Amino acid sequence: MYEDKVMDYFNNPRNVGDIENADGTGRIGDAGCGDIIKIDIKVADRHIVDVKFKAFGCCAAIATSSMATEMAKGKTIKEGLAISNEAVAKALGGLPPQKMHCSNLAADALHEAIKDYQKKQAQ
Amino acid sequence: MKRIYLDHNATTSLDPEVLKAMMPYLTGEFGNASSIYECGRMAQKAVVEAREKVARLIGAQSDELFFTSGGTEADNWALKGAAEALRDKGNHIITTVIEHHAVLHTCEYLEEQGFEVTYLPVDEYGLVDPAAVEQAITDQTIIVSVMYANNEIGTIEPVEEIGKIVKEKGILYHIDAVQAVGKIPVDVNAIGVDLLSMSAHKLYGPKGVGALYIRKGVKINNLLHGGAQERNQRAGTENVAGIVGFGKAAELSCDNLIETAERLTRLGDRLAKGITEKMDHVRFNGYPLHRLPGHVNVSIEFVEGEALVMSLDMQGISVSSGSACAAGSADPSHVLLAIGLPHEIAHGSLRMTLGKDSTEADVDEVLTILPRIVEKLRAMSPLYQ
Numbered sequence: 153m154y155e156d157k158v159m160d161y162f163n164n165p166r167n168v169g170d171i172e173n174a175d176g177t178g179r180i181g182d183a184g185c186g187d188i189i190k191i192d193i194k195v196a197d198r199h200i201v202d203v204k205f206k207a208f209g210c211c212a213a214i215a216t217s218s219m220a221t222e223m224a225k226g227k228t229i230k231e232g233l234a235i236s237n238e239a240v241a242k243a244l245g246g247l248p249p250q251k252m253h254c255s256n257l258a259a260d261a262l263h264e265a266i267k268d269y270q271k272k273q274a275q
Numbered sequence: 276m277k278r279i280y281l282d283h284n285a286t287t288s289l290d291p292e293v294l295k296a297m298m299p300y301l302t303g304e305f306g307n308a309s310s311i312y313e314c315g316r317m318a319q320k321a322v323v324e325a326r327e328k329v330a331r332l333i334g335a336q337s338d339e340l341f342f343t344s345g346g347t348e349a350d351n352w353a354l355k356g357a358a359e360a361l362r363d364k365g366n367h368i369i370t371t372v373i374e375h376h377a378v379l380h381t382c383e384y385l386e387e388q389g390f391e392v393t394y395l396p397v398d399e400y401g402l403v404d405p406a407a408v409e410q411a412i413t414d415q416t417i418i419v420s421v422m423y424a425n426n427e428i429g430t431i432e433p434v435e436e437i438g439k440i441v442k443e444k445g446i447l448y449h450i451d452a453v454q455a456v457g458k459i460p461v462d463v464n465a466i467g468v469d470l471l472s473m474s475a476h477k478l479y480g481p482k483g484v485g486a487l488y489i490r491k492g493v494k495i496n497n498l499l500h501g502g503a504q505e506r507n508q509r510a511g512t513e514n515v516a517g518i519v520g521f522g523k524a525a526e527l528s529c530d531n532l533i534e535t536a537e538r539l540t541r542l543g544d545r546l547a548k549g550i551t552e553k554m555d556h557v558r559f560n561g562y563p564l565h566r567l568p569g570h571v572n573v574s575i576e577f578v579e580g581e582a583l584v585m586s587l588d589m590q591g592i593s594v595s596s597g598s599a600c601a602a603g604s605a606d607p608s609h610v611l612l613a614i615g616l617p618h619e620i621a622h623g624s625l626r627m628t629l630g631k632d633s634t635e636a637d638v639d640e641v642l643t644i645l646p647r648i649v650e651k652l653r654a655m656s657p658l659y660q
Contacts, residue, residue, distance in 0.1 A: 154585075159585070159589075162582070162585070163586070163589065165655060168654070168655050179657070183618065183619030183622070183658060184617075184618040184619060185599075185618070186579055186598060186599050186600060186607070186618070186619070186622040187579075188657055188658065189657075190657040206655055206656060206657040207655055207656070207657065208577065208578070208579060208655075208656045208657055208658050209579050209582070209600075210579050210580075210581035210582055210598070210600035211581060211582055211585050211600075212600075213579075214582060214655065251600075254600075255600070
């Protein structure tokens, strides 16, 4: 059902946790549909210097969150916004078709976190 | 890695004794049971003996049993065959919201054919209220179909009480007993049922064979048309090896029914007790007083079922979940929603169904591994504080 890489990122998730005093937080999904992803970012000099996630959801939700955080770390804000859900799935070697829409929302959560940061900067 | 299989409601392993009984009919004894020469007669005799064994398991007479390709065919035959046969008497069917899809989707098909179906709700334990059955009956009602025991939460329905009401009104009564037969005593005469569906692979028999019990005198239309097999009522060359396997499996479960049920109840209680002791924020689903032996369905809050199932699988433990992801659908199990679980709790459900080869050591191993997995997943969960 899942590629080995998905199971690796599910079983050994990278960047799990919360960032205290995060510069931006993104949250997507709801418990009713079975997936919630939360991503915290720390930004310095327009770069995402730290990123952590928490996820309630299936293997795909956890693996994509884990992969998205890894892809975002060290990137500029602009580069972070350019990471797509499809790119995250591709980096994991692909997801089963039924997971592409419902459990592949990690990049959206990352974008929400970046927008939250930008909103705070604008204030 | 030793695998611990705790999904006996999905299917069971083939009992070695059953395989042994089947082997001659998969090898040398290949005759068609309809042929009149020696090897055909041998096959015919084997089918007759198997029919007697399966009949004995449910207290029926052997000429009331018709072999099918499985539980799904039996359910389809019972409902479509009865609905068509009784069409001039009425067009109303009563069933419940927690039936297996073999019944639910057949009822939906019958609705497309012009029948009206009432889907009765259940209470928080998954119990159907016999009074609700009585209230739902109209002068158009021709069939009442209720499952004996629910495949997901294990609740055993008050089939005898419902039977009394249904029989009093002279309505045809079908029971989907796929999960009950071989696990708890089933007696068609005590219930007063007219049609009863069963499947071999739930009781250590082979896949691809089941049976429909049709009470003597009850007439339903055929589902399959063709040859004269099964006394002109179910066409198709007999699956002799499968039928023999079903017979042997029925005989074995008949012999050990009560002891196995008692042992599995104790093991299931040990598992549930261990879960309660080792984890917080868990709730058990199903009727505590009257449930299939060795059936544990538990919702573990703040985690999702597929993640639990896959994590347990990596540790060699096979279980199932009512979460949407585990079922490959958009919504969690219709049964868990029907007993009133909120979506997020239903997503975190695990079904563990023990079987005759399950041991205390298996249960204790699960009780060591499961809490660790839950702890790890909860540490990742934004819902868990």
